[in-house]
Amino acid sequence: MKEENLALCLLLSKKGALLSKIKLSTFSLARQTGFSQQSISRKLRELETDGLIERAASTSGIELIFTQKGKNELESFYLELKDIFSKKKSQSLKGKVVDGLGEGSYYTAIPQYKEQFKKLFGFDLFPGTLNLEVDPAQRNIFTSAPPIQIEGFKTAQRTFGGINCWPCKVNSKVSAVAILPHRTNHPANIIELVAPINLRKKLSLENKSVVEVKLQ
Amino acid sequence: MKEENLALCLLLSKKGALLSKIKLSTFSLARQTGFSQQSISRKLRELETDGLIERAASTSGIELIFTQKGKNELESFYLELKDIFSKKKSQSLKGKVVDGLGEGSYYTAIPQYKEQFKKLFGFDLFPGTLNLEVDPAQRNIFTSAPPIQIEGFKTAQRTFGGINCWPCKVNSKVSAVAILPHRTNHPANIIELVAPINLRKKLSLENKSVVEVKLQ
DNA sequence: ATTACTAACTTACGAGTAT
DNA sequence: TATACTCGTAAGTTAGTAA
Numbered sequence: 400m401k402e403e404n405l406a407l408c409l410l411l412s413k414k415g416a417l418l419s420k421i422k423l424s425t426f427s428l429a430r431q432t433g434f435s436q437q438s439i440s441r442k443l444r445e446l447e448t449d450g451l452i453e454r455a456a457s458t459s460g461i462e463l464i465f466t467q468k469g470k471n472e473l474e475s476f477y478l479e480l481k482d483i484f485s486k487k488k489s490q491s492l493k494g495k496v497v498d499g500l501g502e503g504s505y506y507t508a509i510p511q512y513k514e515q516f517k518k519l520f521g522f523d524l525f526p527g528t529l530n531l532e533v534d535p536a537q538r539n540i541f542t543s544a545p546p547i548q549i550e551g552f553k554t555a556q557r558t559f560g561g562i563n564c565w566p567c568k569v570n571s572k573v574s575a576v577a578i579l580p581h582r583t584n585h586p587a588n589i590i591e592l593v594a595p596i597n598l599r600k601k602l603s604l605e606n607k608s609v610v611e612v613k614l615q
Numbered sequence: 616m617k618e619e620n621l622a623l624c625l626l627l628s629k630k631g632a633l634l635s636k637i638k639l640s641t642f643s644l645a646r647q648t649g650f651s652q653q654s655i656s657r658k659l660r661e662l663e664t665d666g667l668i669e670r671a672a673s674t675s676g677i678e679l680i681f682t683q684k685g686k687n688e689l690e691s692f693y694l695e696l697k698d699i700f701s702k703k704k705s706q707s708l709k710g711k712v713v714d715g716l717g718e719g720s721y722y723t724a725i726p727q728y729k730e731q732f733k734k735l736f737g738f739d740l741f742p743g744t745l746n747l748e749v750d751p752a753q754r755n756i757f758t759s760a761p762p763i764q765i766e767g768f769k770t771a772q773r774t775f776g777g778i779n780c781w782p783c784k785v786n787s788k789v790s791a792v793a794i795l796p797h798r799t800n801h802p803a804n805i806i807e808l809v810a811p812i813n814l815r816k817k818l819s820l821e822n823k824s825v826v827e828v829k830l831q
Numbered sequence: 832a833t834t835a836c837t838a839a840c841t842t843a844c845g846a847g848t849a850t
Numbered sequence: 851t852a853t854a855c856t857c858g859t860a861a862g863t864t865a866g867t868a869a
Contacts, residue, residue, distance in 0.1 A: 403619045403862085405692075412699045415755030422751075422803055425834065435864045440835055458833045458869090476621075477700045480693035483628045539631030587638060619843090641853065651845045656854055674850090674852045 400451055400472050404442055407432060408451075408473055411463070416452070417473070420464045491613040492541050494531025494590060496604050503528030503578060503591040506562065515549045520566065520576060522595035528578070529598040531610065535587040541565070542579060542590075544614055551581070566615045567592070573601055577612060616667055616688050620658055623648055624667075624689055627679070632668070633689070636680045707829040708757050710747025710806060712820050718800060719744030719807040722778065731765045736782065736792060738811035744794070745814040747826065751803040757781070758795060758806075760830055767797070782831045783808070789817055793828060 400408060410431060414421050425439040432439065443461065447454040451469035455462045465473070506512050507524045516524050533541075546563035553559070565577040575594040579585070592598060592612070602610065616624060626647060630637050641655040648655065659677065663670040667685035671678045681689070722728050723740045732740050749757075762779035769775070781793040791810040795801070808814060808828070818826065 401619075402621050403617075405618050405621060409695055409699070413695075413752065415752040415759075417699065418759040419755040421755060424832090426832095437835070437864055438862080441863085444835085456834055460833065473696070474700060476692075477696035479625055479629075480689070480696060483625070483633065484690060484693045535637070536629065536631040539635040539637065543634040640851095642851095653845055653854070654843080657844085660854085672853055676852065 400446065400449060400469070404446060405476065407434075407439070407442055408446070408465075408469070411452070411465070412473060416463060417465050417470055420453075420462050422460055422462050424460045491611060492533050492537040492590075493609055493611055494533040496599070496606055496608045496610065497530050497532045497589070498606060499528055499530035499591065502580070502584060503530070503593065506578070506580065507593055509559065511552050511559065512549060512562070516576075516593070519547060519549065519564070524593055525596050525598075527597070529575075529592040529594075529604070531590050531592065531612070532588055533590055538587065538590055541577070541612075541614065546579075549578075568613045568615055569594075569598065570602060570610050571613065573598065574615070575612075616662065616665060616685070620662060621692065623650075623655070623658055624662070624681075624685070627668070627681070628689060632679060633681050633686055636678050638676055638678050640676045707827060708749050708753040708806075709825055709827055710749040712815070712822055712824045712826065713746050713748045713805070714822060715744055715746035715807065718796070719746070719794060719809065722794070722796065723809055725775065727768050727775065728765060728778070732792075732809070735763060735765065735780070740809055741812050741814075743813070745791070745808040745810075745820070747806050747808065747828070748804055749806055754803065754806055757793070757828075757830065762795075765794075784829045784831055785810075785814060786818060786826050787829065789814065790831070791828075 407428070410428065411421070414423065425436045425443065428434075428439045428443075429436040434442070443452070443454055443463065446452045446469070447463075450466055451472060452463045452465055504527050507526050507528060513524055516522070542563070542565070544565060546565055549562040549564055551559050551561040560581045563579045563581065567575055567577050569575050569592065573594065573596070575592045575598060578591050578593055585591070590612070594601075598604065602608075604610065623644070626644070627637070630639065641652045641659065644650075644655045644659075645652040650658070659668070659670055659679065662668045662685070663679075666682055667688060668679045668681055720743050723742050723744060729740055732738070758779070758781070760781060762781055765778040765780055767775050767777040776797045779795045779797065783791055783793050785791050785808065789810065789812070791808040791814060794807050794809055801807070806828070810817075814820065818824075820826065
């Protein structure tokens with residue numbers, strides 16, 4: 400259906416037109432929707448032409464009911480929204496192993512970061528990170544969980560930014576930490592994992608291997 | 616939001632714009648929605664003007680995220696549809712006792728109908744019906760349950776139409792049958808009850824008394 | 832009372848193009 | 851490349867009114 404008729408269809412649904420014929424007038428619908436009587440008349444004729452409702456107009460008003468096609472179109476809007484809003488924030492994502500930019504490796508070599516990792520997660524970092532290419536939308540959902548923060552610091556030379564961390568499990572077996580520096584050059588489809596061990600070796604991964612990452 | 620932008624907002628949501636900033640181009644959105652690049656540009660600016668998204672355009676693309684207002688508007692669509700589609704088909708309705716048109720009383724006096732009632736429901740009809748004024752939408756839901764049919768018949772003089780029947784319980788106490796003649800002059804906000812007894816007396820009802828009718 | 836046609840008005844759209 | 855302005859055209863809206 401034309402989207403601009405969605406509110407009208409919602410109103411008709413509330414009146415029961417998904418279940419049985421309902422009788423109404425273009426005038427009353429006009430009052431309830433803010434459109435003119437003439438526009439409602441036209442819109443209902445459009446919905447009929449598009450096969451979304453059955454309509455029987457007379458001088459005493461209009462009787463109408465949704466067709467199966469009409470019900471389906473309305474329900475598909477519902478299902479899309481349901482998907483968006485009732486999604487158990489799927490705290491897992493699939494990623495494809497790719498070569499890293501070295502950004503993460505750089506961080507894992509810096510003592511001040513290493514100390515904080517040890518303090519927060521109880522392990523010494525394996526030097527190097529596992530870079531995963533993921534669906535950016537999925538990554539957004541993943542990283543919308545509250546992160547554990549590694550704090551930035553300054554040296555005489557420069558400023559080091561903070562890092563967001565999410566403890567996770569890779570392939571339901573190996574514990575790791577997904578990291579995202581506050582200021583990063585990473586594109587939105589990359590996420591980096593650090594761990595106390597060499598993840599590539601432990602999981603026998605090559606480039607293009609696919610792994611599953613679950614929040615913990 | 617303008618309804619005509621709903622599909623665009625759904626697309627943005629799927630890309631994760633409810634949760635975090637996403638980066639995209641008007642051109643790619645145009646391809647995915649079927650609108651022109653110019654229209655997407657205009658629509659995004661509209662959404663920003665309406666306070667539904669935050670938008671940062673540059674020569675490398677657009678970064679955007681839904682505002683709370685935008686999230687709310689989208690969610691309200693969802694909640695309305697949820698209401699419509701996940702409604703436990705409330706098979707009960709409230710009705711206000713009103714004087715009848717006598718239509719039901721007429722039917723309950725005709726032997727061929729009386730016999731069928733006896734056969735289907737096992738009781739002799741009390742002569743007369745209880746007329747209830749109900750919400751037409753609620754009645755539609757109620758009567759969308761599969762009815763038990765009393766069949767029409769012909770005499771030398773005229774044709775008598777069929778009657779749809781729904782066994783029910785009034786005020787959770789007294790059994791009755793809601794009836795709706797196939798061809799009726801009743802307005803959509805009236806439903807009639809028949810029973811083996813005088814419902815008005817049994818339930819001490821006057822005009823304007825409110826009763827609850829539950830499908831059985 | 833209705834529905835819905837006509838005609839005038841208003842808004843939306845997108846090709847061309849500037850930046 | 852990107853966004854977005856201009857402007858001619860298409861589509862949507864509604865007041866008046868017929869049926």
